[in-house]
Structure formats: structure tokens, C-alpha cells
Amino acid sequence: MPSYIAPVKDIQYVLHDVLDVSSAQTAGYSDLEKEFTEAILETAGQLATDLLAPLNTIGDTEGCIFKDGKITTPKGFKDAFEQMKEGGWPGLDLPEQYGGQELPSLIGTAVGEIFSSANQAFTMYQGLTHGAASAILAHGSDEQKDKYLPKMTSCEWTGTMNLTESHCGTDLGLMRTKAVPQEDGSYKITGEKIFISAGDHDMSENVIHLVLAKIPGGPDGIKGVSLFIVPKILVKEDGSLGENNNVSVGSIEEKMGIHGNSTCVMVYEESEGYLLGEMHKGMRAMFTMMNEARLGVAMQGLAQAEAAYQNAVIYAKDRLQGRDVTGIKNPDGPADPLIVHPDIRRNLMDQKSFIEGARAFMLWGAQLLDQAHRDKDDAADGLISLLTPVLKGFLTDKGYEATVNAQQVYGGHGYIEEWGMSQFTRDARIAMIYEGANGVQALDLVGRKLAQDGGKHVMAFFEMVKTFCKDNDSEEMAEFITPLKSASKDLQSSAMFFMQNGMKNPNAALAGSYDFMHLFGYVCLGFMWAKMAKTSSKAALESDDPEFHNNKLITARYFMARQLPMTTTLLKRIESGADPVMSLSAEAF
Numbered sequence: 001m002p003s004y005i006a007p008v009k010d011i012q013y014v015l016h017d018v019l020d021v022s023s024a025q026t027a028g029y030s031d032l033e034k035e036f037t038e039a040i041l042e043t044a045g046q047l048a049t050d051l052l053a054p055l056n057t058i059g060d061t062e063g064c065i066f067k068d069g070k071i072t073t074p075k076g077f078k079d080a081f082e083q084m085k086e087g088g089w090p091g092l093d094l095p096e097q098y099g100g101q102e103l104p105s106l107i108g109t110a111v112g113e114i115f116s117s118a119n120q121a122f123t124m125y126q127g128l129t130h131g132a133a134s135a136i137l138a139h140g141s142d143e144q145k146d147k148y149l150p151k152m153t154s155c156e157w158t159g160t161m162n163l164t165e166s167h168c169g170t171d172l173g174l175m176r177t178k179a180v181p182q183e184d185g186s187y188k189i190t191g192e193k194i195f196i197s198a199g200d201h202d203m204s205e206n207v208i209h210l211v212l213a214k215i216p217g218g219p220d221g222i223k224g225v226s227l228f229i230v231p232k233i234l235v236k237e238d239g240s241l242g243e244n245n246n247v248s249v250g251s252i253e254e255k256m257g258i259h260g261n262s263t264c265v266m267v268y269e270e271s272e273g274y275l276l277g278e279m280h281k282g283m284r285a286m287f288t289m290m291n292e293a294r295l296g297v298a299m300q301g302l303a304q305a306e307a308a309y310q311n312a313v314i315y316a317k318d319r320l321q322g323r324d325v326t327g328i329k330n331p332d333g334p335a336d337p338l339i340v341h342p343d344i345r346r347n348l349m350d351q352k353s354f355i356e357g358a359r360a361f362m363l364w365g366a367q368l369l370d371q372a373h374r375d376k377d378d379a380a381d382g383l384i385s386l387l388t389p390v391l392k393g394f395l396t397d398k399g400y401e402a403t404v405n406a407q408q409v410y411g412g413h414g415y416i417e418e419w420g421m422s423q424f425t426r427d428a429r430i431a432m433i434y435e436g437a438n439g440v441q442a443l444d445l446v447g448r449k450l451a452q453d454g455g456k457h458v459m460a461f462f463e464m465v466k467t468f469c470k471d472n473d474s475e476e477m478a479e480f481i482t483p484l485k486s487a488s489k490d491l492q493s494s495a496m497f498f499m500q501n502g503m504k505n506p507n508a509a510l511a512g513s514y515d516f517m518h519l520f521g522y523v524c525l526g527f528m529w530a531k532m533a534k535t536s537s538k539a540a541l542e543s544d545d546p547e548f549h550n551n552k553l554i555t556a557r558y559f560m561a562r563q564l565p566m567t568t569t570l571l572k573r574i575e576s577g578a579d580p581v582m583s584l585s586a587e588a589f
Contacts, residue, residue: 059073121261128159199249212227247266304400357528400428476537498574
């Protein structure tokens, strides 16, 4: 069975050496002293190793059982969920007013990576609840917040988001679920939603569904969509539970992965619902949850890559295969370990350089989110809005690729379920699809985010990278700054291509959008690696652990030499325009 150990030292390195969080001016960050964050991460890591990781294979093999209208989660899930609730983990970064600990999102993200690496399917139950609670916090009335948030913060009640219907996925304007107004101000919700993660289960007393629906007589399309709170069980005025709300599970989906999470078809039959936010402004309210969820899914791509990589390294060091071409390394054994071979090293270095760069990118993104929300920083808000599709799309694409590479280290054993490596690949695959498939993320990036607020946010990113390069233009940093400069120029050239060609031929921009998302992702990781190289160049001389920092520098050099040059290829693909993509007639496919 695969194992998992939380990378606490590496997370601490990013938080304190690279981001220097305790010195940041963001509200609440002064409390994030190194000893404090280490205690949180170590405790989370112990839970992940001892409690969650052993349930990961069980959740995959048993799955959720749907019988007589009820769902039973895999063996051990319910007890583990109780332990997580008792420890206050679901409310780690939610407001104290509703029972949370009100720590920054940065800490929630770091802990979320640890829990998701250990058991993604399990961690989704509290993750989705957190997103639903955030939407109610941002758009609910005081009465709604007081009614639902305390129990959701503790995960006594869990939460979901209900968008998709069988005939419409991304195009939500086509939805048929309706909400009929009642005299008491409530609505009767009728319709069917699919792909509802954690839609129902046996681990909480109630499930609070956030459901998109159309009020009859409203505007056509997406402009007529509203968001409603629809509890599985009605909540009385005193907060106690009342009658069933005509909310039922039609079926649970048989999926490729995340078997331990109950992905449901939800059926609403004149269920009582309550408007959340403004009428016909449902997407505005839902996007609070979706944007948080997209960052959470980005983290899942990183998390599965980390777990798979850890096991691939163990296997590569233990498995004896062939001899090192430069000379025998294991004279007492029949063969040398896999890790001596250059192609295995290449594979592992691809994974390592992605994971550590992605972790820095993810935590920087969480820091921007805190600046936006806690400090009401418009610049940070604009920047994280720009980077969200890059984080979600690039980290999940490359995270999945990393799990495949980890599986490849095992050779044939990687394809055998007994070794557990296929689960990481299968669980990682969904992250490229849900919360907006990655093609949609790319379209959002190019079609909306680049031009947002007159393009000032992407220009701010370019200026940030340019300033960093200028401030660190030294002989010592040249091997990191020169490749970053080149990659940033490729990114700027691709953005210029869209500006010059997008209006007269929109397909020219859209055909290159996916490549642009990846190009942007490579530049972001290059930026992170340059920052880490700067940090570790100094620390290697002063630290009591120079080996750790020297290894960071070696990995940074690898990324700059072997990964970052991909921006040149991606630019060429973008500049080829729409013709290679669109020339073949639809009938010829």
C-alpha cells in the first residue's frame, strides 16, 4: 500500500524563507511565526499519515454504497470525519464568529495540500462545505449566516454546489431547474442536477445544497439564473432539524477515480429553497464558491503529484534493475537501484521540479487571496483573478502528468492495482475536468482575464517579473534570471499576438488559448524557481542545513534548463494562428 509523509519542511521553506509570511503586512500574518505554522503542519501531517492515508486505498476499493435511498461511505470514513471535526480542521480559516479559527487562507491551503495528498476523496467532503460556507458568508443575509454557518463551519452539516444538469455543463444558461416564488418569501425548487460531489452521505446530520435555478418570468439565458440555499432537511427557527425537504438522490455516479466521494444525481421535487444573494444574480454568488473551488482543485493537482512522487522515489531507490553504465554502484547486489539510471533521474526530476515550483506558486496565490480579502487590496484581487485559471489549468494538467510519470517509474508494477499507483493517476484525472474543464479555463484566461480592467493585471504581472529580474541581475543569479527573462518575453509576445489578431480573427486567439495557459504556467513556475534560487543562494552559505538549499539550487537549474524552454515551443504554436486548427472541415473528422 502506498505511503505518505507530509512535506512540512518544504512547505515551511516556502512560507518563511521565500514568502516571509510573518513579516507581511496582511491582517493576521504577524501571528504566523515559524514555530506556530510548524505545529499546525506537523499535527496535520500526523493525521494525514496515520488516519487519512490508510483509508485512501479502502475508499478506492470499497467506494460509496447507494442502497434504499441512502449512501454509506467507505469503512473508516465516518470515524475519521468525526476526528477531523473534533480537531476543528474544517473551520481552520473560517470566521471565529461562526466557530472557526479565522487563520489566513494561506494556512488552509497548506493544510489542504497535506490532507488531499493523503486522501483526496475524503478531503473533498469538508472542502466543498468550506466553499458553500464561503458563498453564504459573502452573499447571505445575517439571518442565513447565523442559521447555517456555525454547523457548516464545524461540518456537523456539510455543503455542496449544484450547477450541472444532464443537458448542460458549462453553458448554464440552458438549465431547466426552476424556482417558483411562494407567499412566505421562499421558493419551490424542482429539477435534477448531476455530478454533485458529496451530494449525500452518512457523515453529517444535514447537507446544505446551493442550487442554481431559474425563476419563471426572469431573463433568458445565464442572466436569469439565481442561487438558492436548499437544505436536505429543513431547519427550524430554533436551529433544530425538522422534516425532509423532498431532496433525494437519484443515483450515484460510477467514476474513474475518487471512489470514496459520493458523486450524486440530486433530485429536487418542490423542495423549499431560499434566495442567496440577489435575484437573477446567481452566477455572481456561485462564482465566490467556484473561484475558491478552482484554487482548491489546483491544489489537488499538486497534492496527487506529491503523493505519487514520494512513492516513486521509494521504489526507484529500492528496485534493483540493470547496472549503472558508468560503473557498478551496488557491488553486493545482483543489480543497481533504478535511481542510478539517467532516464529515471529525468523522470523524477521532472516531477520534483514541477511539485516544488507548483507549491510555491500555489502558496503565493493563497497569499494574494488573503491580501485581496483581508486587506481589500484591489491589485492583489485583480492578480489572483488573472492567475486562477492558470493555477487550476496548469497545475492539474501537469499534476496529472506527474502521476503518470510516477506510475512509469514502476514499470509493469505501476499498472497493477496491488501497488496503488494507478489510484493517484485516476484520482488526479478529475481535477482537469471539474470546476470548469481546463479548456474552459484557457478560454476564460484569454477571453476575459487578459483584458480585464484594461489589461492592467497582466501588465502588472509582467512588470513584477521585469522588476525582479532587474533587481537580481547579477553574475550569481544569471543562470536563473536569463531563462526567466526569455520565457517572460515569450509570454508577452503571445499576449501581443492575441491583441493584434484576436479582434479580426477571434479563432486565432481561441486556438492558442490552451497553449497560452501553459506558457503562462511555465513562466509562473520559472518566477517561483528564480525566487527560490535567490533565497537558497543566500541561505546555503548561512543555514545550518546547506544541503537542503543546495538541492533547491540544483532543482532550480534543472527547471530552467529542461522545463522553462517549453515557452518557445508554445509561442510558436500560438503564432501559427487558427488555420492549422480550423482548416479541416467538420465532416472530415
